Amino acid sequence: RIHSSVSAPVVCADYMRDLPYDYTTLVENIIDPSHVPVSHHGTVQGNRELAQPLSTKIRSLATTPVGFEGVTEVPLHASTRLGFSQQKAVQRVLFAPSLLQYHFSVPAGDACALFYPVPTSRGHSRVLVRRGRNFATERKMGTAQLIAKHLENNVVFDQDMAFLRGQEARLQQAGNDGWGGAWRERYVMPAKSDRFVITFRKQLDAAAAALPWLSKPTLAQPLPRRVLLDRYGQHTRHCPTCSGALSTVEKLLKYSSYAQGLGAMATFACLAGSTPPALPFFIACTLGPLAFSASLLTTDVVGPVVGAVPTSVAAAPAIAAVLLTAVSAIVAAVAPAASRVLGCVLGSLLPLTTAICASKIARMLSTLRDRFIYTEEAKAIQDS
Secondary structure (H helix, E strand, O other), X not given: OOOOOOOOOOEEEEEEEEEOOOHHHHHHHHOOHHHHHHHOEOOOOEOHHHOOOOOEEEEEOOXXXXXXXXXXXXXXXXXXXXXXXXXXXXXXXXXXXXXXXXXXEEOOEEEEEEEEEEEEEOOEEEEEEEEEEOOOOOOOOOHHHHHHHHHHHHHHHHHHHHXXXXXXXXHXXXXXXXXXXXXXXXXXXXXXXXXXHHHHHHHHHHHHHHOOOOOOOOOOOOOOHHHHOOHHHHOHHHOHHHHHHHHHHHHHHHHHHHHHHHHHHHHHHHHHOOOOOOHHHHHHHHHHHHHHHHHHHOOOOOOOOOOOXXXXXXXXXXXXXXXXXXXXXXXXXXXXXXXXXXXXHHHHHHHHHHHHHHHHHHHHHHHHHHHHHOOOHHHHHXXX
């Protein structure tokens, strides 16, 4: 449910991720506002140049032993898409054991982010996220926009993954109580921005006996990166939007493979022949690229929103086929004597162009497919 102070109409986007670290580690990370500019540098959420001291105010909730209300002022990226410049925003925070709610205002309107941290087993958790805004509502959250937002969120959670898993393991090694009670000896938190984490940890210490685990705590073991950053297992297979997008990408990869193979075969057949190809050959070499481009352009994974395969690249096979066919028709009408030579040239160029375009598109689609399964793009962004 969207925060009551964000008045309708509201544009929403939902996301979930299974995480290989404990509920307590997940909560601690979400309530720490100061890590965002550094840990999430290179995404829409973070920019190292905006890192700065943050002041916080906090008030414990009387209705729950674990929870608080707080206020902090955070730096926001400029967003031409949503229509506001770089600025500071007062961010109101509400944390209860199963909900962390952020709310902030910009001149354009109000926005909020709701995080539902869910313990699933010792050392594992799930987070459900809903973001909403009541400005730029003409920018609807369609399927393509939701795919792009989920891929963006995957990067954000990837950036924290190795650090949080390692941090949790070190706390367990210092005192394996199951909730990280060794933080008092292991953490150094002198800044005002640390108040949220300190308050949560103190409350957790007082309520830790009520944690719902029957099993004894175990030490977290190192995980291979393909397991640690397993986007498919942690998100894609649970998400109808992303699993559908992955199926579409795999289908388009098959089409690209067919286009490459048939284009190469047609090119060799034309070059090996002693006479210009017959009319049916030209028709097939024209309609094939048109159908291939149409199969790409009618999906949500192609175009500027997701950004993996630009519209111009997807349309290139069809455009090349139309132009080459038009040139052939014009030359045949103007200079019939040259049509024989031209027929041989265009007969090989048409399928060759399709094969080259299909090869480039296949590489782009393979990169996109990896983003739904496993990729090191978060590390590449951090290193940039």
